[in-house]
Amino acid sequence: MDDEDAREAVRRHLERRGELAQAGPPPTWSLTRHTLVTGRVVRSIESRMERPEKEPGDFGLSDRPVYDVLADYRLDPPRDPSQPTMLRLVKRGSEAVEPCRRCDGGKVGCPECSGRKTVRCDRRIECEVCGGVDSCLNCRSGDSDKDSEAGSEAARPAPVRTEKRLTCAECGERGAACRSCLGRGEVDCLECEGTGRRDCPRCDRAGTVAHDDCEGTGIFTTWIGGTIGRSPDTKPLRWPEHGLSWWARNRARRNGSWRTAVLDGRAGVASVGELDDEAVKGLEPRMAKADGEVALRATLDVLPLVRVDVPLLPHRVLYAHPAPAAHPGATVYGVFAVPSRQRTVQIAAAALGALAVLASLWWFLS
Numbered sequence: 042m043d044d045e046d047a048r049e050a051v052r053r054h055l056e057r058r059g060e061l062a063q064a065g066p067p068p069t070w071s072l073t074r075h076t077l078v079t080g081r082v083v084r085s086i087e088s089r090m091e092r093p094e095k096e097p098g099d100f101g102l103s104d105r106p107v108y109d110v111l112a113d114y115r116l117d118p119p120r121d122p123s124q125p126t127m128l129r130l131v132k133r134g135s136e137a138v139e140p141c142r143r144c145d146g147g148k149v150g151c152p153e154c155s156g157r158k159t160v161r162c163d164r165r166i167e168c169e170v171c172g173g174v175d176s177c178l179n180c181r182s183g184d185s186d187k188d189s190e191a192g193s194e195a196a197r198p199a200p201v202r203t204e205k206r207l208t209c210a211e212c213g214e215r216g217a218a219c220r221s222c223l224g225r226g227e228v229d230c231l232e233c234e235g236t237g238r239r240d241c242p243r244c245d246r247a248g249t250v251a252h253d254d255c256e257g258t259g260i261f262t263t264w265i266g267g268t269i270g271r272s273p274d275t276k277p278l279r280w281p282e283h284g285l286s287w288w289a290r291n292r293a294r295r296n297g298s299w300r301t302a303v304l305d306g307r308a309g310v311a312s313v314g315e316l317d318d319e320a321v322k323g324l325e326p327r328m329a330k331a332d333g334e335v336a337l338r339a340t341l342d343v344l345p346l347v348r349v350d351v352p353l354l355p356h357r358v359l360y361a362h363p364a365p366a367a368h369p370g371a372t373v374y375g376v377f378a379v380p381s382r383q384r385t386v387q388i389a390a391a392a393l394g395a396l397a398v399l400a401s402l403w404w405f406l407s
């Protein structure tokens with residue numbers, strides 16, 4: 042878009058609005074060229090680290106690349122700098138196997154039974170048939186309800202005499218006792234058969250369990266490990282940084298036909314055709330190589346923009362720009378107007394004036 046394209050686009054814009062006569066002759070208009078750029082620079086930043094590593098058992102390292110000096114290990118730049126990657130390597134000859142010093146062949150004493158293989162258990166448990174409550178119609182389970190006349194215990198219905206009741210082992214009454222516990226209210230524990238100890242549930246009578254640290258293997262694999270990490274660092278690009286109002290930038294973003302340029306590697310911004318010298322000079326430092334940088338990709342959305350000031354229309358500024366065309370190959374220029382700085386100040390002053398009137402009115406009425 043050259044100056045004549047811009048002037049012609051503005052002329053037609055004003056003509057359509059019936060303001061051409063008011064605007065005066067086109068040669069009196071003043072033109073300023075801008076190149077608008079938005080976008081981002083993505084750098085892949087690499088860091089290399091070396092440290093001793095350790096894993097339980099016979100740990101497989103065969104799939105890891107081997108290095109002699111980590112800093113000298115050659116690795117291609119990433120194709121996509123925006124993707125984080127991590128490569129783990131092994132220093133040549135550093136692999137070794139060492140025994141676990143905190144167990145015996147992968148085993149440690151069982152923490153549940155302290156190595157005794159059995160744990161304590163209740164000798165007798167409550168009878169499941171009568172629940173210990175109505176074990177004998179005569180004894181009534183430990184005489185619990187003789188003291189408490191009222192309450193839920195006393196309110197329970199009396200046990201029913203059935204043909205299945207047997208002679209009570211406690212009081213000798215015939216046909217009065219629970220057939221399972223014979224009036225005792227409790228029976229031998231099935232788990233320990235009344236011995237008071239049962240097999241340890243944790244170690245299954247072994248007295249030992251697998252050691253967690255070495256995963257029961259009794260050994261560790263040790264080596265010197267290297268890590269090459271690459272992570273993206275993204276910074277926004279914006280040009281020009283100043284000298285263009287928020288209104289103008291916003292309208293240009295919505296209406297303009299932006300062209301996207303992608304710079305890979307170290308191709309300079311000067312290779313983007315649409316950029317003027319000032320934009321190239323302003324953007325170049327932002328492409329400078331950063332510490333640890335192994336790749337760079339810059340994405341630039343570029344729009345040429347011509348500012349047209351019409352002295353006889355001081356309240357607005359007109360901008361001409363390439364616009365999306367109906368069919369490819371055609372060149373169309375669009376124009377938009379934003380309030381001039383002078384007009385913006387006027388609007389702000391008017392708004393402040395209205396506020397002042399409201400405030401004094403409120404003060405006056407209250």
Ligand SMILES: [Zn+2]
Nearest residue numbers: 141144252255
């Ligand atoms: Zn161990």
Ligand SMILES: [Zn+2]
Nearest residue numbers: 177180209212
């Ligand atoms: Zn009894």
Ligand SMILES: [Zn+2]
Nearest residue numbers: 168171219222
């Ligand atoms: Zn019973």
Ligand SMILES: [Zn+2]
Nearest residue numbers: 162163230233
């Ligand atoms: Zn038991």
Ligand SMILES: [Zn+2]
Nearest residue numbers: 151154241244
């Ligand atoms: Zn145990």
